Amino acid sequence: MAEMTLSDARVKASARLEWVLIAIGIVALLAAPFFIYPIFMMKMLCFALFACAFNLLLGYTGLLSFGHAAFFGGAAYFTAHAVKVWGLPPEIGILIGVIGAAILGLIMGFFAIRRQGIYFAMITLALAQMFFFFCVQAAFTGGEDGIQGVPRGMLFGLVDLHKEFNIYYFVLVVFLLGVFAIWRIVNSPFGMILRSIRENENRAISLGYSVANYKLAAFVMSAALSGLAGSLKAIIFQFATLTDVAWQMSGEVILMTLLGGIGTMVGPIIGAGLVVGLQNSLATSDFPVTIATGLIFMVCVLIFRRGIVGELYARVLNPSGSDKG
Amino acid sequence: MTMIFGIPLQAFLGQLLVGLINGSFYAMLSLGLAIIFGLLRVINFAHGAQYMLGAFVGYLLLVHFGVGYWPALLIVPIVVGITGIIIERLALSKLYDIDPLYGLLFTFGLALVIEGIFRYYFGVSGNPYSVPELLAGGTNLGFMFLPNYRGWVVVASLAVCLGTWFAIEKTKLGAYLRAATENPRLVQAFGVNVPLLLTLTYGLGSALAGLAGILAAPVYQVSPLMGSNLIIVVFAVVVVGGMGSIMGAIVTGYMLGLAEGLTKVFYPEASNIVIFVIMAIVLLVRPAGLFGKDA
Numbered sequence: 001m002a003e004m005t006l007s008d009a010r011v012k013a014s015a016r017l018e019w020v021l022i023a024i025g026i027v028a029l030l031a032a033p034f035f036i037y038p039i040f041m042m043k044m045l046c047f048a049l050f051a052c053a054f055n056l057l058l059g060y061t062g063l064l065s066f067g068h069a070a071f072f073g074g075a076a077y078f079t080a081h082a083v084k085v086w087g088l089p090p091e092i093g094i095l096i097g098v099i100g101a102a103i104l105g106l107i108m109g110f111f112a113i114r115r116q117g118i119y120f121a122m123i124t125l126a127l128a129q130m131f132f133f134f135c136v137q138a139a140f141t142g143g144e145d146g147i148q149g150v151p152r153g154m155l156f157g158l159v160d161l162h163k164e165f166n167i168y169y170f171v172l173v174v175f176l177l178g179v180f181a182i183w184r185i186v187n188s189p190f191g192m193i194l195r196s197i198r199e200n201e202n203r204a205i206s207l208g209y210s211v212a213n214y215k216l217a218a219f220v221m222s223a224a225l226s227g228l229a230g231s232l233k234a235i236i237f238q239f240a241t242l243t244d245v246a247w248q249m250s251g252e253v254i255l256m257t258l259l260g261g262i263g264t265m266v267g268p269i270i271g272a273g274l275v276v277g278l279q280n281s282l283a284t285s286d287f288p289v290t291i292a293t294g295l296i297f298m299v300c301v302l303i304f305r306r307g308i309v310g311e312l313y314a315r316v317l318n319p320s321g322s323d324k325g
Numbered sequence: 326m327t328m329i330f331g332i333p334l335q336a337f338l339g340q341l342l343v344g345l346i347n348g349s350f351y352a353m354l355s356l357g358l359a360i361i362f363g364l365l366r367v368i369n370f371a372h373g374a375q376y377m378l379g380a381f382v383g384y385l386l387l388v389h390f391g392v393g394y395w396p397a398l399l400i401v402p403i404v405v406g407i408t409g410i411i412i413e414r415l416a417l418s419k420l421y422d423i424d425p426l427y428g429l430l431f432t433f434g435l436a437l438v439i440e441g442i443f444r445y446y447f448g449v450s451g452n453p454y455s456v457p458e459l460l461a462g463g464t465n466l467g468f469m470f471l472p473n474y475r476g477w478v479v480v481a482s483l484a485v486c487l488g489t490w491f492a493i494e495k496t497k498l499g500a501y502l503r504a505a506t507e508n509p510r511l512v513q514a515f516g517v518n519v520p521l522l523l524t525l526t527y528g529l530g531s532a533l534a535g536l537a538g539i540l541a542a543p544v545y546q547v548s549p550l551m552g553s554n555l556i557i558v559v560f561a562v563v564v565v566g567g568m569g570s571i572m573g574a575i576v577t578g579y580m581l582g583l584a585e586g587l588t589k590v591f592y593p594e595a596s597n598i599v600i601f602v603i604m605a606i607v608l609l610v611r612p613a614g615l616f617g618k619d620a
Contacts, residue, residue, distance in 0.1 A: 064426045111605050114612040118368050118425055119564060123608065126561040130601035137594060247557060251433060258430065291441035297434025301427050302416055 014313050021266050029172055038168045039236070044276045045175040046233045051256040051268035052182050053225030058254075059263030060186050061218045062198030066121045066250050067108060067128030068226050073245030074131060075101040075227030080147040080240035081140050090153040090161060094174075094231040101227020102220050104131070109219035113212055116201070125247060132245045146241030150234055161235065171232055178228055183265060185221060194218050226253075248290075255293060258300050261307030270308055332590055338469040344586015345579070346475055346544060349482035350376075350537055352578025354559045355566060356486055357533035359574040360493070363506045364526045367417060367428030373556025374439040375531050377549060379405050379538020381443060384454050384547045394457035394543070401539040402532035409531025413524050421523075436553065443549035451546025478540055485536065486575045493571055502526065561604040567617015577615060 032041045050072055057063050079097035082088045088096070108131075112123045135141045142148070152161035161167040185191050196204045197211050205211050234240045243249065252275065260271025275293070282289050300307070306314060354372055361369045369375075382401045386392035392400065412435065420428050456474045463472040493499035505512045505519050513519045538552075545551055566577030581600050588599040595602070607615060 064429075111608050114608050115564070118362075118429060121426065121429055122368065122560040122564055123604070125557055126564065126601050126604055129557045129561075130598045133598050247553075251437070254430065254433075288441045288445045290437045290444070294434040294437030294439075294441060297437065298416065298431055301431040301434065302419060305423070305427065 013317050017313065017316060018265055025266070025269070026176070033165060033168045038164045040276075040280060042168055042171045042236045043233075044273050045171050046229050046236065047253070047256060047276050048269040048272040049175050049178045049232070050226050050229035050253055051260065051272040052179050052265075053222050053229060054253045055257045055262065055264075055268045056182050056185065056225065057218055057222040058257060059268075060191060060198065061194045061215060062201075063113075063215065063219070064117075064121045064254070065112070065124040065219070065222070066247070066254070067112075067124030067126075067131075068222075068253050069245050069247060069249035070108065070128040070131040071101040071104055071223040071226040072230035072233075072249060072253070073135070073240070073242075074104050075230035076234040076240035076244050077135065077141050077147065078227075079231035080150045080234040083153060083235070084147060084150045085140075089157065090155055090235050093153075094228065094235065097231030097234070098224050098227045101230065102224035104227075105220040105223020106216070109216045109223070113215045113219065125250065128245070128250060129247060132242070132247070135242060135245050141240070141242075144242065146239055147234075148239045150238040150240070152235055152238060167236060171236060174228065174232060178225055179265075179269070182225060186265070190214075190217075251297075252293065255297055255300075257307075258305075259296060259307055261310035261313075264307070264309040264313065267307050267309035274308075335469060337590055340586045340590045341583065342469075342471070342475060342586070343589065344583045345479055346582070347585055348579040348582015349479055350541055350555070350578075351559055351562045351582050352486050352575045353482050353533060353537040353540075354555070355562045355574040355578045356489060356571065357530040357537075358559065358563055359566075359568045359571060360489070360533075361527055361530035362568050363571075364502060365417065365421070365428070365523055366425045367420070367432065367527075368425070368560075369527075369530060370429055370432040370556065371412075371435040371439065372432075372530070372534050372559070373552030373554075374436040375405055375409065375534035375552070376538040376541070376555065377443065377552035378408070378439060379535030380454070380542040380545075380547045380551060381447075381538075381549075382535065383539040383542050384452055387454065394539075395459075397539055398536070402536040405535025405538070406528040406532030410524055410528040412531075413527035417527060418520065418523065436556075440549055440553060447549055449548065449550060451548035451551075454542040454547050456543045474543055478544060481540060482537075485533070489533065490571050490575065558600055561600050563614075565600075565604050565607045565614060567614020569614070569617040573614070573616025 029041075029045075032038075050068070054065070054068050057065055075097035078100035079093040082096045083090060083093035108124060108127045111127060112120055115123055136143060152167060155161050155166075155170055159166050159170065161170060186194075193204065193209055193214055196207075197209070197214060201211055204214075230244060233244070256271035256275045257268045258271070259274060260269065261267025275296075278292060278296075279289050282292060304311065354376060358369055358372055361367060361372075379401050382404050383394070383397040386397050386400060387394075416431060417428065420431060456472075460474040460477050463470050464476070465471075493502060501512065501517050501522060505517065505522050509519050541551070562578055562581050563574065565581060566573045568574065581603065584603060585596055585599055589596040
């Protein structure tokens with residue numbers, strides 16, 4: 001789905017620009033809880049990590065999954081159950097959520113990678129819907145009520161996560177580690193092969209790469225990292241509900257990535273921030289969020305396919321506007 | 326009482342009928358999706374929203390203008406078809422040259438907007454739409470009681486599906502359509518107005534969804550959410566059938582509806598996931614779908 005083919009020089013310039021944005025971003029995130037309501041900031045970070053994990057698949061492997069809510073919401077359930085019912089500490093709970101999401105990803109990916117393009121999207125959507133129905137009926141998810149009152153607990157038995165600042169910086173560290181992991185994956189030889197699959201799958205096959213395995217690996221990694229975001233959300237908000245496994249959630253993460261810029265590192269983060277911010281501001285108004293979300297989708301697809309960061313790169317790196325885009 | 330596999334025959338046939346009704350809607354909707362995808366290469370995520378729109382246009386016609394079911398059966402597809410044509414002209418036609426996934430994303434956004442608007446004005450609860458007088462009541466078939474309207478839905482959907490199949494496979498316009506599916510540029514070179522054909526096709530697909538909506542209105546409640554849950558099941562149907570053949574879409578729709586009905590008899594807990602399970606199995610043994618050519 002990527003539309004830009006940047007030359008080497010431009011790739012370097014784009015990397016420089018990214019470093020500047022990242023430095024500003026980290027400083028801002030460190031200072032944020034002093035100025036902005038921490039719960040809101042943490043929600044943003046969760047969705048930003050979710051969107052980055054999703055982008056690993058869409059932006060760097062070229063696979064559009066319409067079922068990532070299953071990993072995000074599924075991990076939230078696993079973590080909530082492990083922490084509340086089994087009484088495990090938060091770090092173990094999160095680990096269980098991530099592993100659970102990875103296994104789900106392995107199963108869903110196994111079926112989905114048998115088809116390409118539009119079918120891949122429909123299959124992931126259908127399988128995620130199946131998981132949704134499972135969550136509606138399974139005993140451990142609490143059905144319509146979800147799992148409520150999940151204790152945040154003591155991190156490593158030392159840090160009390162019930163204190164807003166403690167949990168904020170914990171979430172920030174996990175977020176940064178998660179994004180760093182994605183950055184490492186994308187820029188590793190493995191990531192290069194993923195990109196070659198995105199650019200020309202048949203060519204990658206003819207070069208001898210077992211494309212199916214690479215796709216599945218990317219799918220599982222993306223699922224696990226999405227699960228990490230979902231687990232964090234369960235700890236922060238102390239509940240897990242059906243909202244997080246519903247198809248609307250899969251749509252939301254696509255929107256965040258599309259709005260910020262598919263295939264860019266910081267795009268999904270900015271997209272997530274904007275979408276969460278928008279939802280927050282609309283929550284108090286009369287205007288339905290779905291209409292706003294849908295409109296942004298349509299506008300993005302029609303005139304803004306590179307997303308905010310993608311457009312920024314195109315402007316800064318190619319002011320003459322001669323990029324064929 | 327007659328029993329079949331330990332289940333009372335009445336209950337068995339009753340669920341089978343429910344399955345057949347659901348299957349009728351799966352067939353009509355997956356048919357529309359297949360026609361649109363065949364020519365436009367767009368997966369119309371808004372298909373469910375257009376189905377809901379059809380039901381609501383019928384409902385509003387009745388409540389506000391006193392227009393009954395039978396005229397609505399004609400007016401609704403025209404209204405929904407025209408909205409489809411407008412959407413295709415204004416937006417979808419701009420997306421043909423890029424990755425087909427963008428078409429999916431655009432229609433997804435469109436579905437959210439349509440659904441959001443109706444949720445805003447009508448809430449999430451369902452509005453009843455009464456069965457037309459002519460088809461009220463039921464018929465005792467001897468072995469079971471058949472509500473007349475449900476019988477009509479099955480007959481009407483079969484007629485719609487077969488009529489559409491006939492129009493595409495056996496008429497001149499259908500031949501243009503099939504030719505344009507194979508090679509649009511060549512067909513254009515022969516003097517056929519392909520962009521117009523694309524517009525009409527999306528209009529036709531939308532009209533089919535609208536027609537399914539008004540047919541569904543007396544069976545299910547008219548609610549803003551009636552389309553979104555259905556469309557995902559229909560996607561699974563389309564994956565099972567493969568979008569290569571019109572007849573394949575129709576047959577798969579009815580088959581999976583019946584399979585769902587049967588599951589409700591024997592293992593009700595699994596009834597809303599059985600279609601997805603079948604999809605997974607089909608992906609394992611025949612990834613291209615039962616009737617599909619490899620995509």
